[in-house]
Amino acid sequence: MTHASTADENTPPPPPPATLEFGGKYGKNPLADAGFGAMCRRLPSVLAHTARMAWAVDRTGVVLLLACQLLTGLAAAVVLAFTAQAMTHILGSGTVPERLHGALPALIVVTAAAAAGRITSALSSYADGRITPLLTTEADIALVAAVCRVETAAYGEDGFADRQEAAEVGVTRTRMMVQDAQRFLSALIRMIAASGVITALHPLMLPLLLLAVLPAGAGAVLSARVDYETHYLNVGDRNVRSMMRWWATYSRFGDEVRANGMTGYLVFWYRSLSDRIDQRTLTAAPRLLRIVLTTSALGGVFLLCTWATLAWLAAEGRVALPVAATAVVAVQTTLAALGQFVIHGAAMFHTSLYLADMRAFLDMAAERAPRRGELTIPERVEEIRLDEVVYRYPGKEEPAVAGVSLALRRGEILAIVGENGSGKSTLAKLITGILLADKGRVLWDGVDLAHADPDAVWKRTALVPQNFACWPLRARENITLGQPKSFDDTPVWDVVDAVGMREAIEKLPRQLDTLLAKELWGGAELSGGQWQRLVCARALYRRTPLLILDEPTSQMDARGEHAIFLEIKRIAAERMTIVVTHQLANTRLADRVLVMDQGRIVEQGTYDELVHAGGLFAELVALADDR
Numbered sequence: 155m156t157h158a159s160t161a162d163e164n165t166p167p168p169p170p171p172a173t174l175e176f177g178g179k180y181g182k183n184p185l186a187d188a189g190f191g192a193m194c195r196r197l198p199s200v201l202a203h204t205a206r207m208a209w210a211v212d213r214t215g216v217v218l219l220l221a222c223q224l225l226t227g228l229a230a231a232v233v234l235a236f237t238a239q240a241m242t243h244i245l246g247s248g249t250v251p252e253r254l255h256g257a258l259p260a261l262i263v264v265t266a267a268a269a270a271g272r273i274t275s276a277l278s279s280y281a282d283g284r285i286t287p288l289l290t291t292e293a294d295i296a297l298v299a300a301v302c303r304v305e306t307a308a309y310g311e312d313g314f315a316d317r318q319e320a321a322e323v324g325v326t327r328t329r330m331m332v333q334d335a336q337r338f339l340s341a342l343i344r345m346i347a348a349s350g351v352i353t354a355l356h357p358l359m360l361p362l363l364l365l366a367v368l369p370a371g372a373g374a375v376l377s378a379r380v381d382y383e384t385h386y387l388n389v390g391d392r393n394v395r396s397m398m399r400w401w402a403t404y405s406r407f408g409d410e411v412r413a414n415g416m417t418g419y420l421v422f423w424y425r426s427l428s429d430r431i432d433q434r435t436l437t438a439a440p441r442l443l444r445i446v447l448t449t450s451a452l453g454g455v456f457l458l459c460t461w462a463t464l465a466w467l468a469a470e471g472r473v474a475l476p477v478a479a480t481a482v483v484a485v486q487t488t489l490a491a492l493g494q495f496v497i498h499g500a501a502m503f504h505t506s507l508y509l510a511d512m513r514a515f516l517d518m519a520a521e522r523a524p525r526r527g528e529l530t531i532p533e534r535v536e537e538i539r540l541d542e543v544v545y546r547y548p549g550k551e552e553p554a555v556a557g558v559s560l561a562l563r564r565g566e567i568l569a570i571v572g573e574n575g576s577g578k579s580t581l582a583k584l585i586t587g588i589l590l591a592d593k594g595r596v597l598w599d600g601v602d603l604a605h606a607d608p609d610a611v612w613k614r615t616a617l618v619p620q621n622f623a624c625w626p627l628r629a630r631e632n633i634t635l636g637q638p639k640s641f642d643d644t645p646v647w648d649v650v651d652a653v654g655m656r657e658a659i660e661k662l663p664r665q666l667d668t669l670l671a672k673e674l675w676g677g678a679e680l681s682g683g684q685w686q687r688l689v690c691a692r693a694l695y696r697r698t699p700l701l702i703l704d705e706p707t708s709q710m711d712a713r714g715e716h717a718i719f720l721e722i723k724r725i726a727a728e729r730m731t732i733v734v735t736h737q738l739a740n741t742r743l744a745d746r747v748l749v750m751d752q753g754r755i756v757e758q759g760t761y762d763e764l765v766h767a768g769g770l771f772a773e774l775v776a777l778a779d780d781r
């Protein structure tokens with residue numbers, strides 16, 4: 155156990171990580187209400203689902219795979235049948251050369267069939283190698299797209315993040331899906347072929363062999379259940395561990411980690427959580443050992459019975475000696491096929507547990523995709539109106555916005571101020587339709603956002619959020635966000651100039667083509683204020699009827715701030731502008747200032763009116779001046 159470097163005898167030890175459990179309203183362990191039989195019955199549907207997905211990505215690969223499986227099975231049957239024929243000759247009467255000569259045609263067929271079996275088996279591995287990467291990519295993209303598309307409110311739902319983590323594991327397991335299915339099918343076909351031959355030798359043999367391999371199959375399924383149960387218990391912890399891993403190792407937070415002496419605590423925390431996860435895994439190990447030992451012993455006893463029966467049949471003369479010798483080979487082949495059949499059946503069962511998580515999450519995300527309506531928003535918007543808008547975050551008692559009405563007209567600059575947590579950013583999200591009001595309406599030229607196509611709304615909005623993304627993209631794409639307006643860079647340089655960034659961009663090694671991610675090869679890094687200027691350039695570039703800037707200049711120097719506000723004023727006539735800020739002096743540029751408190755508008759007016767009104771705004775201005 156690593157101890158945090160900050161701990162000594164006079165201070166309390168660092169607290170262990172909070173205990174987290176994958177669960178919540180939507181966290182449902184598929185094993186909780188599904189018995190062994192139910193899970194086995196699920197196999198055909200998993201196979202069908204795999205086949206459908208595989209068919210969608212690579213039809214030729216699927217046809218090749220299926221053809222190879224059939225041919226492999228056929229080859230196995232031919233090998234067995236002709237081995238029996240060869241045995242009859244070899245163990246028959248006559249001289250050795252005569253017997254070998256008699257067996258030769260059958261032996262040639264056996265060799266040719268075995269070679270064909272090897273070739274088709276190699277080809278099916280090739281087909282699997284073709285299908286699997288495509289399938290994994292499709293599943294991965296489906297997950298990323300599903301998360302990007304859900305309503306923002308879904309992120310706050312109980313269990314959403316954990317279910318996403320479980321689905322991520324499902325995506326990685328997709329890699330095994332085709333392989334499992336292919337091996338299961340191949341074993342099934344070989345088993346059918348071998349069973350035919352062995353039943354022809356003596357009807358008692360097949361049931362006995364089945365008994366010999368069934369314990370191994372049951373053992374594999376039980377082990378899969380234990381493994382999945384452990385995984386299920388660890389999902390919550392693993393989710394938070396991977397988040398923390400990213401935070402702890404991301405270069406952007408490196409200064410804070412070092413200068414605040416966090417390294418020791420972070421490593422301690424990481425190890426504590428990993429130990430907890432390992433502990434659960436280790437607890438499962440004796441259970442797994444018990445399962446394997448018991449089922450192997452049982453399988454061994456049944457196998458012994460099979461051999462004993464064969465010996466008894468031969469001794470009693472109930473089967474001829476050549477047939478008994480063939481039966482030895484057939485038993486080995488059938489046993490191998492049966493073993494593969496149950497093992498890969500169990501593997502599919504195992505994979506299906508993880509895939510069920512992936513499918514459940516995709517269904518959940520699909521249910522949470524916006525279903526607002528088809529209404530569109532005109533290119534020119536004259537008015538945005540809010541009628542008694544209320545919004546409460548999931549799981550919160552108090553609404554963040556508690557009945558706000560306002561009208562914003564084209565050409566107007568509106569400033570929203572208020573203390574921390576008063577609801578300013580939430581109001582901005584409601585105005586843009588990122589969040590939908592629980593009560594009341596947000597109307598853009600009479601179009602209720604609850605019934606409008608969200609993409610149509612977001613085509614008309616530009617937002618500088620409080621917590622903005624520094625995309626690891628080139629400088630150009632960080633401004634255009636992949637939506638260029640022209641084939642040349644003129645509009646990009648226009649907004650770069652507007653935020654006073656030309657010199658900084660020109661100094662970058664490849665100017666607009668520079669990758670803005672120092673951690674990536676060939677990348678460059680901007681300062682905090684430069685990033686914020688770039689994010690403002692991003693919003694200005696969109697030239698939309700609504701521009702919202704949430705604390706746009708908090709990291710900027712006076713020159714940058716001056717440039718941005720000058721630009722906001724210059725372009726204001728063409729749009730509606732909302733500035734959320736704690737820099738009260740900046741609200742002088744606004745036509746109207748809204749003061750929020752506990753989710754409500756408590757004052758509104760111009761800067762001068764509010765300063766003289768003696769209310770909350772005047773108090774905040776006085777506090778800002780009292781330094």
Ligand SMILES: Nc1ncnc2c1ncn2[C@@H]1O[C@H](COP(=O)(O)OP(=O)(O)OP(=O)(O)O)[C@@H](O)[C@H]1O
Pocket residue numbers: 310547548550554572573574575576577578579580581620
């Ligand atoms: N994603 C969220 N999930 C749950 N509660 C949230 C979420 N975002 C904000 N809140 C809560 O909603 C309330 C209003 O938050 P909001 O971010 O709108 O305030 P704000 O006025 O913008 O604050 P600040 O000045 O600190 O940026 C707060 O009580 C906050 O805790």
